[in-house]
Amino acid sequence: MSILHAIILAIIEGLTEFLPISSTGHMILYSSFAGIASEPFVKLFTVAIQFGAILSVLVLYIKRFFRSIQFYIKLFVAFIPAAVFGLLLSDVIDSLLESAMGVAVSLLIGGIILLFVDKWFDRPRIDDSEDIDLWNAFKIGLFQCIAMIPGVSRSGASIVGGMSQGISRKAAAEFSFFLAVPTMFAATGKKMLDYFMDGNTLTTDQWQLFAIGNVVAFIVAMLAIRFFISFLTKYGFKVFGWYRIIMGLIIIGLLLSGMQMEVV
Structure with missing residues (x-):
């Protein structure tokens, strides 16, 4: 993977992690089209650069993280389901990550839901x-x-989940950002541990790519969060819904036309 690939993936992560359009889906699609999806390091990189996005939340909402112990209790309770299901279904999740068609269908269905x-x-x-x-x-x-x-x-899933409980869009989005910190930190740590447990190592160049990726993801995520809160409060989800639908249909069309996407 080149430095250019690392920067592009980091920009995608920063832009899409906190928007309801799926950062994982977009990074899978880019790495597939770029022909680098099969590299073990790329799969690690797309998860590890979430650390930069985590830091953006901590910087923007630093006062919230020092306000009360109740804040951490709520985050822990909200984090429990992901921790349990993530451990129990890790193999299933890894297999799903290899389906470009699955990503496209999820984008399409999620987009339709966001319209309403x-x-x-x-x-x-x-x-x-x-x-x-x-x-x-x-x-x-x-x-x-x-x-x-x-x-x-x-x-998107956590914000809609919050709205279904009678929580406003802005409050649900903020809680989703806070919940991202333990969730993404755990996912990054597990992916790194699995990578090294499989006997892999990282070269100096790969550590440099990590550093570049996380810095870029941090900066872009800071901007994306500020934009998203303001936009969501004023306009809601419909624009993101249409974006997902269009993206999903384009990808499905390309796949059905015979385009090969490297996903394994």
Whole structure:
């Protein structure tokens, strides 16, 4: 993998991690079209650069992380479902990551759902993420597990899950960002551990790619979060829904036309 590939993947991660359009799906599709998807390091890289995105949340919301112990309890409760299902279904998840058609279908179905969520959940009762209780947090964590299917979007699933509990778009989005910290940190740590346990090592050049990727992902994610909160509050999900539908249809069309995508 070249430095250019690393930068592009990091930009994709930073732009899409906190938008409801699936960062994993977009990185799978790019690496497939670029012909680098089969490299073990690339699969590690696409997960490990989430660390840069995690840091962007910590920097932007640093005061929230030092406000109360209750904040961490809610994050822990919301994180439990992903931790359990992630460990139990790791092999299934890895197999799903190898299907470009699966990503395209998930983008399409998720896009259709996003066209209607603003109407389905238009009477929020909770306007501040601090008012989310433990039971709401746990149910949001269950929704987040749906994003283990590539192309679904972790942020999209958890935000919609929050809105289904009567939480406003802004509050649900913020809690989704907070929940990303333990979830993505655990996913990155597990992927790194598995990589080394399989007998792989990292060269100096690969460590440099990690550094570049995380810095780029951090900067881009900072900008994306600021944009998303403002845009979502004003306009809702419909634009993201149409984007997902168009992307899904284009990819399905390319695959059905016979285009080969390297995904294994």
